[in-house]
Amino acid sequence: MQQTPARRRARPPRSPAPLGAPVGDTPGLLQRAQLLPVPSTLLIPLAARARGARYFPWLDCRDAVAGELLQRLGADVNALLDDLPTVFQVLWRTRAFKDAGRAFFAAHPQGLGANLGCGLAQHFQWLDAGANQWLDADLPEVMALRQQLLPVLGPRMRQAGVDLTQPGWWQRLGLPPRSSAQPVLLVCEGVLMYLQPAQVQAVLAEFAQRAPCGSRMVLDVLTRQAVGSAARNPSVGPTGAEFCWGVCRMAELAAVHPRLRLLREQSAAEGCGWAGIALDALWRPWLGAPVYGVATLGVEDGFA
Ligand SMILES: C[S@@+](CC[C@H](N)C(=O)[O-])C[C@H]1O[C@@H](n2cnc3c(N)ncnc32)[C@H](O)[C@@H]1O
Structure with a gap:
Protein backbone atom coordinates (compact mmCIF):
# COMPACT_ATOMS: atom_id res chain seq x y z
CA MET A 1 0.00 0.00 0.00
CA GLN A 2 1.27 3.44 -0.90
CA GLN A 3 2.29 5.32 2.23
CA THR A 4 0.61 8.68 2.71
CA PRO A 5 2.10 11.40 4.88
CA ALA A 6 -0.71 10.64 7.31
CA ARG A 7 0.53 7.09 7.73
CA ARG A 8 4.27 7.59 7.33
CA ARG A 9 5.25 10.11 9.94
CA ALA A 10 4.51 9.74 13.58
CA ARG A 11 6.69 12.62 14.71
CA PRO A 12 6.62 13.33 18.42
CA PRO A 13 4.54 16.40 19.25
CA ARG A 14 6.53 19.61 19.34
CA SER A 15 4.67 21.08 22.29
CA PRO A 16 5.35 20.02 25.87
CA ALA A 17 1.71 18.87 26.26
CA PRO A 18 0.43 16.68 23.41
CA LEU A 19 -2.64 17.88 21.56
CA GLY A 20 -5.69 16.96 23.59
CA ALA A 21 -3.66 15.65 26.52
CA PRO A 22 -5.95 13.90 29.00
CA VAL A 23 -7.38 15.86 31.88
CA GLY A 24 -5.79 14.18 34.95
CA ASP A 25 -3.63 11.08 34.86
CA THR A 26 -5.92 8.54 33.22
CA PRO A 27 -5.29 8.09 29.49
CA GLY A 28 -8.45 9.12 27.65
CA LEU A 29 -10.06 7.38 24.68
CA LEU A 30 -8.09 9.63 22.34
CA GLN A 31 -4.73 8.67 23.83
CA ARG A 32 -5.65 5.01 23.69
CA ALA A 33 -6.54 5.34 20.01
CA GLN A 34 -2.91 6.46 19.35
CA LEU A 35 -3.80 8.35 16.21
CA LEU A 36 -1.05 9.38 13.82
CA PRO A 37 -0.44 13.09 13.14
CA VAL A 38 -3.04 13.72 10.42
CA PRO A 39 -5.91 11.73 11.97
CA SER A 40 -5.19 13.40 15.31
CA THR A 41 -6.15 16.77 13.78
CA LEU A 42 -9.79 15.70 14.14
CA LEU A 43 -9.71 17.18 17.63
CA ILE A 44 -9.22 20.70 16.24
CA PRO A 45 -12.64 21.10 14.54
CA LEU A 46 -14.32 19.11 17.30
CA ALA A 47 -13.08 21.57 19.94
CA ALA A 48 -14.07 24.57 17.83
CA ARG A 49 -17.61 23.27 17.24
CA ALA A 50 -18.01 22.32 20.90
CA ARG A 51 -16.72 25.48 22.53
CA GLY A 52 -15.83 28.05 19.86
CA ALA A 53 -19.17 29.87 19.78
CA ARG A 54 -18.29 31.76 22.95
CA TYR A 55 -15.74 33.70 20.86
CA PHE A 56 -17.77 33.94 17.63
CA PRO A 57 -21.43 33.77 18.69
CA TRP A 58 -22.67 34.80 15.26
CA LEU A 59 -21.07 31.63 13.85
CA ASP A 60 -22.51 29.29 16.50
CA CYS A 61 -23.21 26.02 14.67
CA ARG A 62 -25.26 24.64 17.60
CA ASP A 63 -23.47 21.32 17.56
CA ALA A 64 -25.52 19.07 19.81
CA VAL A 65 -22.91 16.32 20.12
CA ALA A 66 -19.40 17.85 19.99
CA GLY A 67 -19.40 19.03 23.64
CA GLU A 68 -20.31 15.63 25.02
CA LEU A 69 -17.79 13.92 22.74
CA LEU A 70 -15.02 16.13 24.06
CA GLN A 71 -15.96 15.19 27.59
CA ARG A 72 -15.99 11.50 26.80
CA LEU A 73 -12.63 11.81 25.07
CA GLY A 74 -11.26 13.35 28.24
CA ALA A 75 -9.14 15.78 26.25
CA ASP A 76 -7.84 19.16 27.36
CA VAL A 77 -8.49 21.47 24.40
CA ASN A 78 -7.75 24.83 26.02
CA ALA A 79 -4.72 25.40 23.80
CA LEU A 80 -6.87 24.80 20.71
CA LEU A 81 -9.41 27.36 21.84
CA ASP A 82 -6.62 29.93 22.26
CA ASP A 83 -6.00 29.68 18.50
CA LEU A 84 -8.84 32.00 17.55
CA PRO A 85 -8.11 32.24 13.80
CA THR A 86 -8.47 28.45 13.51
CA VAL A 87 -11.60 28.39 15.68
CA PHE A 88 -13.06 31.09 13.43
CA GLN A 89 -12.19 29.18 10.24
CA VAL A 90 -13.77 25.97 11.52
CA LEU A 91 -17.01 27.69 12.54
CA TRP A 92 -17.15 29.68 9.31
CA ARG A 93 -16.59 26.60 7.17
CA THR A 94 -19.08 24.55 9.17
CA ARG A 95 -21.73 27.11 8.31
CA ALA A 96 -20.74 27.02 4.64
CA PHE A 97 -20.91 23.19 4.58
CA LYS A 98 -24.25 23.17 6.40
CA ASP A 99 -25.73 25.68 3.96
CA ALA A 100 -24.46 23.70 0.97
CA GLY A 101 -25.87 20.47 2.42
CA ARG A 102 -29.28 21.96 3.15
CA ALA A 103 -29.48 23.39 -0.38
CA PHE A 104 -28.57 20.01 -1.87
CA PHE A 105 -31.13 18.05 0.13
CA ALA A 106 -33.82 20.66 -0.53
CA ALA A 107 -33.35 19.83 -4.20
CA HIS A 108 -32.81 16.08 -3.62
CA PRO A 109 -34.83 15.08 -0.54
CA GLN A 110 -34.00 11.40 -1.00
CA GLY A 111 -30.40 11.96 -1.99
CA LEU A 112 -27.24 10.56 -0.45
CA GLY A 113 -24.59 12.63 1.30
CA ALA A 114 -21.14 11.40 2.33
CA ASN A 115 -18.67 13.03 4.69
CA LEU A 116 -15.20 11.95 3.53
CA GLY A 117 -12.64 12.31 6.30
CA CYS A 118 -15.48 12.85 8.77
CA GLY A 119 -13.34 12.62 11.91
CA LEU A 120 -15.77 12.99 14.81
CA ALA A 121 -18.06 15.44 13.03
CA GLN A 122 -21.76 14.60 13.06
CA HIS A 123 -23.17 16.57 10.14
CA PHE A 124 -26.32 14.48 9.84
CA GLN A 125 -27.62 16.23 12.99
CA TRP A 126 -28.12 19.26 10.72
CA LEU A 127 -28.71 17.60 7.37
CA ASP A 128 -31.25 14.89 8.15
CA ALA A 129 -34.14 15.92 5.93
CA GLY A 130 -36.36 12.96 6.75
CA ALA A 131 -35.80 10.74 3.72
CA ASN A 132 -32.19 11.34 2.69
CA GLN A 133 -29.23 9.08 3.47
CA TRP A 134 -25.83 9.74 4.98
CA LEU A 135 -22.44 8.03 5.02
CA ASP A 136 -19.58 8.94 7.36
CA ALA A 137 -16.17 7.68 6.23
CA ASP A 138 -12.61 8.10 7.44
CA LEU A 139 -9.43 6.06 7.91
CA PRO A 140 -10.11 2.73 9.69
CA GLU A 141 -8.36 3.81 12.91
CA VAL A 142 -10.56 6.91 13.09
CA MET A 143 -13.71 4.90 12.39
CA ALA A 144 -12.74 2.51 15.21
CA LEU A 145 -12.65 5.46 17.59
CA ARG A 146 -15.80 6.96 16.08
CA GLN A 147 -17.76 3.73 16.54
CA GLN A 148 -17.10 3.86 20.30
CA LEU A 149 -18.49 7.38 20.46
CA LEU A 150 -20.98 7.91 17.65
CA PRO A 151 -23.10 4.94 16.69
CA VAL A 152 -25.21 5.30 13.54
CA LEU A 153 -28.58 6.82 14.30
CA GLY A 154 -30.83 4.76 12.05
CA PRO A 155 -31.24 2.89 8.77
CA ARG A 156 -30.58 5.99 6.66
CA MET A 157 -27.10 6.36 8.11
CA ARG A 158 -23.98 4.24 7.75
CA GLN A 159 -20.24 4.38 8.46
CA ALA A 160 -17.26 2.99 6.58
CA GLY A 161 -13.49 2.96 6.71
CA VAL A 162 -11.73 4.43 3.69
CA ASP A 163 -8.34 5.69 2.63
CA LEU A 164 -8.93 8.36 0.02
CA THR A 165 -5.40 8.02 -1.27
CA GLN A 166 -6.22 4.52 -2.52
CA PRO A 167 -7.91 4.64 -5.94
CA GLY A 168 -11.26 2.85 -6.13
CA TRP A 169 -12.69 4.43 -2.95
CA TRP A 170 -15.91 5.37 -4.78
CA GLN A 171 -16.78 1.75 -5.42
CA ARG A 172 -15.45 0.51 -2.08
CA LEU A 173 -17.78 2.95 -0.31
CA GLY A 174 -20.71 1.62 -2.33
CA LEU A 175 -21.49 5.03 -3.79
CA PRO A 176 -23.97 5.04 -6.69
CA PRO A 177 -22.74 4.50 -10.25
CA ARG A 178 -22.48 7.28 -12.81
CA SER A 179 -25.65 6.00 -14.48
CA SER A 180 -27.74 6.58 -11.35
CA ALA A 181 -30.50 9.16 -11.57
CA GLN A 182 -29.83 10.32 -8.00
CA PRO A 183 -26.93 12.79 -7.56
CA VAL A 184 -24.63 12.51 -4.55
CA LEU A 185 -23.28 15.17 -2.19
CA LEU A 186 -19.72 14.73 -0.96
CA VAL A 187 -18.30 16.90 1.78
CA CYS A 188 -14.59 16.86 2.43
CA GLU A 189 -13.74 19.23 5.22
CA GLY A 190 -10.26 19.81 6.63
CA VAL A 191 -8.90 16.77 4.79
CA LEU A 192 -7.40 17.38 1.37
CA MET A 193 -4.75 19.87 2.51
CA TYR A 194 -3.02 16.94 4.24
CA LEU A 195 -2.74 14.90 1.02
CA GLN A 196 -0.11 15.23 -1.71
CA PRO A 197 -1.19 17.28 -4.78
CA ALA A 198 -1.30 14.18 -7.01
CA GLN A 199 -3.49 12.41 -4.44
CA SER A 229 3.75 26.01 6.99
CA ALA A 230 1.77 23.83 9.43
CA ALA A 231 4.46 24.12 12.10
CA ARG A 232 3.52 27.81 12.43
CA ASN A 233 -0.14 26.96 13.00
CA PRO A 234 -0.72 26.81 16.77
CA SER A 235 -3.32 24.03 16.44
CA VAL A 236 -1.92 21.87 13.64
CA GLY A 237 1.77 22.38 14.45
CA PRO A 238 1.79 20.30 17.65
CA THR A 239 0.23 17.33 15.87
CA GLY A 240 3.18 17.01 13.46
CA ALA A 241 0.80 17.01 10.47
CA GLU A 242 1.79 19.09 7.45
CA PHE A 243 -0.12 21.09 4.84
CA CYS A 244 0.88 19.40 1.57
CA TRP A 245 -1.68 20.78 -0.88
CA GLY A 246 -3.00 24.25 -1.63
CA VAL A 247 -4.26 26.11 -4.68
CA CYS A 248 -2.91 29.01 -6.71
CA ARG A 249 -6.31 29.58 -8.35
CA MET A 250 -9.69 28.08 -7.52
CA ALA A 251 -10.12 27.29 -11.22
CA GLU A 252 -7.45 24.58 -10.82
CA LEU A 253 -10.04 22.43 -9.07
CA ALA A 254 -12.36 22.11 -12.04
CA ALA A 255 -9.44 21.83 -14.47
CA VAL A 256 -8.74 18.32 -13.12
CA HIS A 257 -11.51 16.76 -15.26
CA PRO A 258 -13.82 17.95 -18.07
CA ARG A 259 -16.93 16.85 -16.14
CA LEU A 260 -16.14 19.19 -13.25
CA ARG A 261 -17.52 22.71 -12.83
CA LEU A 262 -16.55 25.22 -10.15
CA LEU A 263 -20.02 26.29 -9.07
CA ARG A 264 -19.13 28.46 -6.11
CA GLU A 265 -16.09 29.78 -4.29
CA GLN A 266 -16.20 31.36 -0.87
CA SER A 267 -13.47 33.04 1.14
CA ALA A 268 -13.36 32.88 4.93
CA ALA A 269 -12.47 36.56 4.79
CA GLU A 270 -16.16 37.17 3.99
CA GLY A 271 -16.92 36.06 7.54
CA CYS A 272 -14.98 39.07 8.87
CA GLY A 273 -17.24 41.63 7.23
CA TRP A 274 -16.11 44.52 5.03
CA ALA A 275 -12.59 44.62 6.47
CA GLY A 276 -12.10 40.97 5.53
CA ILE A 277 -13.54 41.44 2.07
CA ALA A 278 -11.24 44.42 1.48
CA LEU A 279 -8.18 42.49 2.68
CA ASP A 280 -9.15 39.52 0.51
CA ALA A 281 -9.35 41.79 -2.55
CA LEU A 282 -5.94 43.22 -1.67
CA TRP A 283 -4.25 39.83 -1.29
CA ARG A 284 -6.02 38.08 -4.15
CA PRO A 285 -3.76 39.29 -7.01
CA TRP A 286 -0.75 37.98 -5.10
CA LEU A 287 -2.24 34.78 -3.68
CA GLY A 288 -4.58 34.01 -6.60
CA ALA A 289 -7.02 32.27 -4.22
CA PRO A 290 -8.44 32.88 -0.77
CA VAL A 291 -6.08 32.33 2.15
CA TYR A 292 -8.72 29.85 3.26
CA GLY A 293 -11.92 29.12 1.41
CA VAL A 294 -14.61 26.67 0.41
CA ALA A 295 -15.29 25.47 -3.13
CA THR A 296 -18.38 23.75 -4.50
CA LEU A 297 -17.71 21.51 -7.48
CA GLY A 298 -20.45 20.10 -9.66
CA VAL A 299 -20.46 17.19 -12.11
CA GLU A 300 -22.05 17.76 -15.50
CA ASP A 301 -22.51 15.36 -18.39
CA GLY A 302 -22.00 15.78 -22.09
CA PHE A 303 -18.35 16.75 -21.77
CA ALA A 304 -16.50 13.48 -21.36
C1 LIG B 1 -8.87 18.07 10.49
S1 LIG B 1 -9.64 16.51 10.56
C2 LIG B 1 -11.25 16.94 9.92
C3 LIG B 1 -12.30 16.04 10.42
C4 LIG B 1 -13.72 16.42 9.99
N1 LIG B 1 -13.85 16.54 8.58
C5 LIG B 1 -14.17 17.68 10.67
O1 LIG B 1 -14.28 18.71 10.01
O2 LIG B 1 -14.40 17.63 11.87
C6 LIG B 1 -8.92 15.65 9.16
C7 LIG B 1 -9.54 14.30 8.92
O3 LIG B 1 -9.13 13.82 7.65
C8 LIG B 1 -8.97 12.43 7.76
N2 LIG B 1 -8.11 11.94 6.67
C9 LIG B 1 -6.85 12.33 6.41
N3 LIG B 1 -6.33 11.62 5.40
C10 LIG B 1 -7.30 10.76 5.01
C11 LIG B 1 -7.38 9.75 4.02
N4 LIG B 1 -6.33 9.46 3.23
N5 LIG B 1 -8.52 9.06 3.88
C12 LIG B 1 -9.58 9.33 4.68
N6 LIG B 1 -9.57 10.26 5.65
C13 LIG B 1 -8.44 10.96 5.82
C14 LIG B 1 -8.33 12.26 9.11
O4 LIG B 1 -8.35 10.94 9.58
C15 LIG B 1 -9.12 13.25 9.95
O5 LIG B 1 -10.24 12.67 10.53
Whole structure:
Protein backbone atom coordinates (compact mmCIF):
# COMPACT_ATOMS: atom_id res chain seq x y z
CA MET A 1 0.00 0.00 0.00
CA GLN A 2 1.27 3.44 -0.90
CA GLN A 3 2.29 5.32 2.23
CA THR A 4 0.61 8.68 2.71
CA PRO A 5 2.10 11.40 4.88
CA ALA A 6 -0.71 10.64 7.31
CA ARG A 7 0.53 7.09 7.73
CA ARG A 8 4.27 7.59 7.33
CA ARG A 9 5.25 10.11 9.94
CA ALA A 10 4.51 9.74 13.58
CA ARG A 11 6.69 12.62 14.71
CA PRO A 12 6.62 13.33 18.42
CA PRO A 13 4.54 16.40 19.25
CA ARG A 14 6.53 19.61 19.34
CA SER A 15 4.67 21.08 22.29
CA PRO A 16 5.35 20.02 25.87
CA ALA A 17 1.71 18.87 26.26
CA PRO A 18 0.43 16.68 23.41
CA LEU A 19 -2.64 17.88 21.56
CA GLY A 20 -5.69 16.96 23.59
CA ALA A 21 -3.66 15.65 26.52
CA PRO A 22 -5.95 13.90 29.00
CA VAL A 23 -7.38 15.86 31.88
CA GLY A 24 -5.79 14.18 34.95
CA ASP A 25 -3.63 11.08 34.86
CA THR A 26 -5.92 8.54 33.22
CA PRO A 27 -5.29 8.09 29.49
CA GLY A 28 -8.45 9.12 27.65
CA LEU A 29 -10.06 7.38 24.68
CA LEU A 30 -8.09 9.63 22.34
CA GLN A 31 -4.73 8.67 23.83
CA ARG A 32 -5.65 5.01 23.69
CA ALA A 33 -6.54 5.34 20.01
CA GLN A 34 -2.91 6.46 19.35
CA LEU A 35 -3.80 8.35 16.21
CA LEU A 36 -1.05 9.38 13.82
CA PRO A 37 -0.44 13.09 13.14
CA VAL A 38 -3.04 13.72 10.42
CA PRO A 39 -5.91 11.73 11.97
CA SER A 40 -5.19 13.40 15.31
CA THR A 41 -6.15 16.77 13.78
CA LEU A 42 -9.79 15.70 14.14
CA LEU A 43 -9.71 17.18 17.63
CA ILE A 44 -9.22 20.70 16.24
CA PRO A 45 -12.64 21.10 14.54
CA LEU A 46 -14.32 19.11 17.30
CA ALA A 47 -13.08 21.57 19.94
CA ALA A 48 -14.07 24.57 17.83
CA ARG A 49 -17.61 23.27 17.24
CA ALA A 50 -18.01 22.32 20.90
CA ARG A 51 -16.72 25.48 22.53
CA GLY A 52 -15.83 28.05 19.86
CA ALA A 53 -19.17 29.87 19.78
CA ARG A 54 -18.29 31.76 22.95
CA TYR A 55 -15.74 33.70 20.86
CA PHE A 56 -17.77 33.94 17.63
CA PRO A 57 -21.43 33.77 18.69
CA TRP A 58 -22.67 34.80 15.26
CA LEU A 59 -21.07 31.63 13.85
CA ASP A 60 -22.51 29.29 16.50
CA CYS A 61 -23.21 26.02 14.67
CA ARG A 62 -25.26 24.64 17.60
CA ASP A 63 -23.47 21.32 17.56
CA ALA A 64 -25.52 19.07 19.81
CA VAL A 65 -22.91 16.32 20.12
CA ALA A 66 -19.40 17.85 19.99
CA GLY A 67 -19.40 19.03 23.64
CA GLU A 68 -20.31 15.63 25.02
CA LEU A 69 -17.79 13.92 22.74
CA LEU A 70 -15.02 16.13 24.06
CA GLN A 71 -15.96 15.19 27.59
CA ARG A 72 -15.99 11.50 26.80
CA LEU A 73 -12.63 11.81 25.07
CA GLY A 74 -11.26 13.35 28.24
CA ALA A 75 -9.14 15.78 26.25
CA ASP A 76 -7.84 19.16 27.36
CA VAL A 77 -8.49 21.47 24.40
CA ASN A 78 -7.75 24.83 26.02
CA ALA A 79 -4.72 25.40 23.80
CA LEU A 80 -6.87 24.80 20.71
CA LEU A 81 -9.41 27.36 21.84
CA ASP A 82 -6.62 29.93 22.26
CA ASP A 83 -6.00 29.68 18.50
CA LEU A 84 -8.84 32.00 17.55
CA PRO A 85 -8.11 32.24 13.80
CA THR A 86 -8.47 28.45 13.51
CA VAL A 87 -11.60 28.39 15.68
CA PHE A 88 -13.06 31.09 13.43
CA GLN A 89 -12.19 29.18 10.24
CA VAL A 90 -13.77 25.97 11.52
CA LEU A 91 -17.01 27.69 12.54
CA TRP A 92 -17.15 29.68 9.31
CA ARG A 93 -16.59 26.60 7.17
CA THR A 94 -19.08 24.55 9.17
CA ARG A 95 -21.73 27.11 8.31
CA ALA A 96 -20.74 27.02 4.64
CA PHE A 97 -20.91 23.19 4.58
CA LYS A 98 -24.25 23.17 6.40
CA ASP A 99 -25.73 25.68 3.96
CA ALA A 100 -24.46 23.70 0.97
CA GLY A 101 -25.87 20.47 2.42
CA ARG A 102 -29.28 21.96 3.15
CA ALA A 103 -29.48 23.39 -0.38
CA PHE A 104 -28.57 20.01 -1.87
CA PHE A 105 -31.13 18.05 0.13
CA ALA A 106 -33.82 20.66 -0.53
CA ALA A 107 -33.35 19.83 -4.20
CA HIS A 108 -32.81 16.08 -3.62
CA PRO A 109 -34.83 15.08 -0.54
CA GLN A 110 -34.00 11.40 -1.00
CA GLY A 111 -30.40 11.96 -1.99
CA LEU A 112 -27.24 10.56 -0.45
CA GLY A 113 -24.59 12.63 1.30
CA ALA A 114 -21.14 11.40 2.33
CA ASN A 115 -18.67 13.03 4.69
CA LEU A 116 -15.20 11.95 3.53
CA GLY A 117 -12.64 12.31 6.30
CA CYS A 118 -15.48 12.85 8.77
CA GLY A 119 -13.34 12.62 11.91
CA LEU A 120 -15.77 12.99 14.81
CA ALA A 121 -18.06 15.44 13.03
CA GLN A 122 -21.76 14.60 13.06
CA HIS A 123 -23.17 16.57 10.14
CA PHE A 124 -26.32 14.48 9.84
CA GLN A 125 -27.62 16.23 12.99
CA TRP A 126 -28.12 19.26 10.72
CA LEU A 127 -28.71 17.60 7.37
CA ASP A 128 -31.25 14.89 8.15
CA ALA A 129 -34.14 15.92 5.93
CA GLY A 130 -36.36 12.96 6.75
CA ALA A 131 -35.80 10.74 3.72
CA ASN A 132 -32.19 11.34 2.69
CA GLN A 133 -29.23 9.08 3.47
CA TRP A 134 -25.83 9.74 4.98
CA LEU A 135 -22.44 8.03 5.02
CA ASP A 136 -19.58 8.94 7.36
CA ALA A 137 -16.17 7.68 6.23
CA ASP A 138 -12.61 8.10 7.44
CA LEU A 139 -9.43 6.06 7.91
CA PRO A 140 -10.11 2.73 9.69
CA GLU A 141 -8.36 3.81 12.91
CA VAL A 142 -10.56 6.91 13.09
CA MET A 143 -13.71 4.90 12.39
CA ALA A 144 -12.74 2.51 15.21
CA LEU A 145 -12.65 5.46 17.59
CA ARG A 146 -15.80 6.96 16.08
CA GLN A 147 -17.76 3.73 16.54
CA GLN A 148 -17.10 3.86 20.30
CA LEU A 149 -18.49 7.38 20.46
CA LEU A 150 -20.98 7.91 17.65
CA PRO A 151 -23.10 4.94 16.69
CA VAL A 152 -25.21 5.30 13.54
CA LEU A 153 -28.58 6.82 14.30
CA GLY A 154 -30.83 4.76 12.05
CA PRO A 155 -31.24 2.89 8.77
CA ARG A 156 -30.58 5.99 6.66
CA MET A 157 -27.10 6.36 8.11
CA ARG A 158 -23.98 4.24 7.75
CA GLN A 159 -20.24 4.38 8.46
CA ALA A 160 -17.26 2.99 6.58
CA GLY A 161 -13.49 2.96 6.71
CA VAL A 162 -11.73 4.43 3.69
CA ASP A 163 -8.34 5.69 2.63
CA LEU A 164 -8.93 8.36 0.02
CA THR A 165 -5.40 8.02 -1.27
CA GLN A 166 -6.22 4.52 -2.52
CA PRO A 167 -7.91 4.64 -5.94
CA GLY A 168 -11.26 2.85 -6.13
CA TRP A 169 -12.69 4.43 -2.95
CA TRP A 170 -15.91 5.37 -4.78
CA GLN A 171 -16.78 1.75 -5.42
CA ARG A 172 -15.45 0.51 -2.08
CA LEU A 173 -17.78 2.95 -0.31
CA GLY A 174 -20.71 1.62 -2.33
CA LEU A 175 -21.49 5.03 -3.79
CA PRO A 176 -23.97 5.04 -6.69
CA PRO A 177 -22.74 4.50 -10.25
CA ARG A 178 -22.48 7.28 -12.81
CA SER A 179 -25.65 6.00 -14.48
CA SER A 180 -27.74 6.58 -11.35
CA ALA A 181 -30.50 9.16 -11.57
CA GLN A 182 -29.83 10.32 -8.00
CA PRO A 183 -26.93 12.79 -7.56
CA VAL A 184 -24.63 12.51 -4.55
CA LEU A 185 -23.28 15.17 -2.19
CA LEU A 186 -19.72 14.73 -0.96
CA VAL A 187 -18.30 16.90 1.78
CA CYS A 188 -14.59 16.86 2.43
CA GLU A 189 -13.74 19.23 5.22
CA GLY A 190 -10.26 19.81 6.63
CA VAL A 191 -8.90 16.77 4.79
CA LEU A 192 -7.40 17.38 1.37
CA MET A 193 -4.75 19.87 2.51
CA TYR A 194 -3.02 16.94 4.24
CA LEU A 195 -2.74 14.90 1.02
CA GLN A 196 -0.11 15.23 -1.71
CA PRO A 197 -1.19 17.28 -4.78
CA ALA A 198 -1.30 14.18 -7.01
CA GLN A 199 -3.49 12.41 -4.44
CA VAL A 200 -5.92 15.34 -4.33
CA GLN A 201 -6.08 15.37 -8.13
CA ALA A 202 -6.85 11.64 -8.07
CA VAL A 203 -9.64 12.13 -5.50
CA LEU A 204 -11.22 14.89 -7.62
CA ALA A 205 -10.81 12.86 -10.80
CA GLU A 206 -12.42 9.79 -9.24
CA PHE A 207 -15.37 11.92 -8.12
CA ALA A 208 -15.65 13.41 -11.62
CA GLN A 209 -15.47 10.03 -13.37
CA ARG A 210 -17.77 8.10 -11.05
CA ALA A 211 -20.40 10.49 -9.75
CA PRO A 212 -23.88 10.72 -11.27
CA CYS A 213 -24.63 13.90 -13.16
CA GLY A 214 -25.70 16.72 -10.83
CA SER A 215 -23.51 15.52 -7.94
CA ARG A 216 -21.72 18.04 -5.76
CA MET A 217 -18.48 18.05 -3.84
CA VAL A 218 -17.89 20.72 -1.21
CA LEU A 219 -14.31 21.03 0.00
CA ASP A 220 -12.17 23.55 1.83
CA VAL A 221 -8.89 24.81 0.40
CA LEU A 222 -5.80 26.67 1.54
CA THR A 223 -3.73 28.98 -0.60
CA ARG A 224 -0.62 27.34 -2.04
CA GLN A 225 1.42 29.76 0.10
CA ALA A 226 0.33 27.79 3.17
CA VAL A 227 1.94 24.53 1.98
CA GLY A 228 4.75 23.51 4.32
CA SER A 229 3.75 26.01 6.99
CA ALA A 230 1.77 23.83 9.43
CA ALA A 231 4.46 24.12 12.10
CA ARG A 232 3.52 27.81 12.43
CA ASN A 233 -0.14 26.96 13.00
CA PRO A 234 -0.72 26.81 16.77
CA SER A 235 -3.32 24.03 16.44
CA VAL A 236 -1.92 21.87 13.64
CA GLY A 237 1.77 22.38 14.45
CA PRO A 238 1.79 20.30 17.65
CA THR A 239 0.23 17.33 15.87
CA GLY A 240 3.18 17.01 13.46
CA ALA A 241 0.80 17.01 10.47
CA GLU A 242 1.79 19.09 7.45
CA PHE A 243 -0.12 21.09 4.84
CA CYS A 244 0.88 19.40 1.57
CA TRP A 245 -1.68 20.78 -0.88
CA GLY A 246 -3.00 24.25 -1.63
CA VAL A 247 -4.26 26.11 -4.68
CA CYS A 248 -2.91 29.01 -6.71
CA ARG A 249 -6.31 29.58 -8.35
CA MET A 250 -9.69 28.08 -7.52
CA ALA A 251 -10.12 27.29 -11.22
CA GLU A 252 -7.45 24.58 -10.82
CA LEU A 253 -10.04 22.43 -9.07
CA ALA A 254 -12.36 22.11 -12.04
CA ALA A 255 -9.44 21.83 -14.47
CA VAL A 256 -8.74 18.32 -13.12
CA HIS A 257 -11.51 16.76 -15.26
CA PRO A 258 -13.82 17.95 -18.07
CA ARG A 259 -16.93 16.85 -16.14
CA LEU A 260 -16.14 19.19 -13.25
CA ARG A 261 -17.52 22.71 -12.83
CA LEU A 262 -16.55 25.22 -10.15
CA LEU A 263 -20.02 26.29 -9.07
CA ARG A 264 -19.13 28.46 -6.11
CA GLU A 265 -16.09 29.78 -4.29
CA GLN A 266 -16.20 31.36 -0.87
CA SER A 267 -13.47 33.04 1.14
CA ALA A 268 -13.36 32.88 4.93
CA ALA A 269 -12.47 36.56 4.79
CA GLU A 270 -16.16 37.17 3.99
CA GLY A 271 -16.92 36.06 7.54
CA CYS A 272 -14.98 39.07 8.87
CA GLY A 273 -17.24 41.63 7.23
CA TRP A 274 -16.11 44.52 5.03
CA ALA A 275 -12.59 44.62 6.47
CA GLY A 276 -12.10 40.97 5.53
CA ILE A 277 -13.54 41.44 2.07
CA ALA A 278 -11.24 44.42 1.48
CA LEU A 279 -8.18 42.49 2.68
CA ASP A 280 -9.15 39.52 0.51
CA ALA A 281 -9.35 41.79 -2.55
CA LEU A 282 -5.94 43.22 -1.67
CA TRP A 283 -4.25 39.83 -1.29
CA ARG A 284 -6.02 38.08 -4.15
CA PRO A 285 -3.76 39.29 -7.01
CA TRP A 286 -0.75 37.98 -5.10
CA LEU A 287 -2.24 34.78 -3.68
CA GLY A 288 -4.58 34.01 -6.60
CA ALA A 289 -7.02 32.27 -4.22
CA PRO A 290 -8.44 32.88 -0.77
CA VAL A 291 -6.08 32.33 2.15
CA TYR A 292 -8.72 29.85 3.26
CA GLY A 293 -11.92 29.12 1.41
CA VAL A 294 -14.61 26.67 0.41
CA ALA A 295 -15.29 25.47 -3.13
CA THR A 296 -18.38 23.75 -4.50
CA LEU A 297 -17.71 21.51 -7.48
CA GLY A 298 -20.45 20.10 -9.66
CA VAL A 299 -20.46 17.19 -12.11
CA GLU A 300 -22.05 17.76 -15.50
CA ASP A 301 -22.51 15.36 -18.39
CA GLY A 302 -22.00 15.78 -22.09
CA PHE A 303 -18.35 16.75 -21.77
CA ALA A 304 -16.50 13.48 -21.36
C1 LIG B 1 -8.87 18.07 10.49
S1 LIG B 1 -9.64 16.51 10.56
C2 LIG B 1 -11.25 16.94 9.92
C3 LIG B 1 -12.30 16.04 10.42
C4 LIG B 1 -13.72 16.42 9.99
N1 LIG B 1 -13.85 16.54 8.58
C5 LIG B 1 -14.17 17.68 10.67
O1 LIG B 1 -14.28 18.71 10.01
O2 LIG B 1 -14.40 17.63 11.87
C6 LIG B 1 -8.92 15.65 9.16
C7 LIG B 1 -9.54 14.30 8.92
O3 LIG B 1 -9.13 13.82 7.65
C8 LIG B 1 -8.97 12.43 7.76
N2 LIG B 1 -8.11 11.94 6.67
C9 LIG B 1 -6.85 12.33 6.41
N3 LIG B 1 -6.33 11.62 5.40
C10 LIG B 1 -7.30 10.76 5.01
C11 LIG B 1 -7.38 9.75 4.02
N4 LIG B 1 -6.33 9.46 3.23
N5 LIG B 1 -8.52 9.06 3.88
C12 LIG B 1 -9.58 9.33 4.68
N6 LIG B 1 -9.57 10.26 5.65
C13 LIG B 1 -8.44 10.96 5.82
C14 LIG B 1 -8.33 12.26 9.11
O4 LIG B 1 -8.35 10.94 9.58
C15 LIG B 1 -9.12 13.25 9.95
O5 LIG B 1 -10.24 12.67 10.53
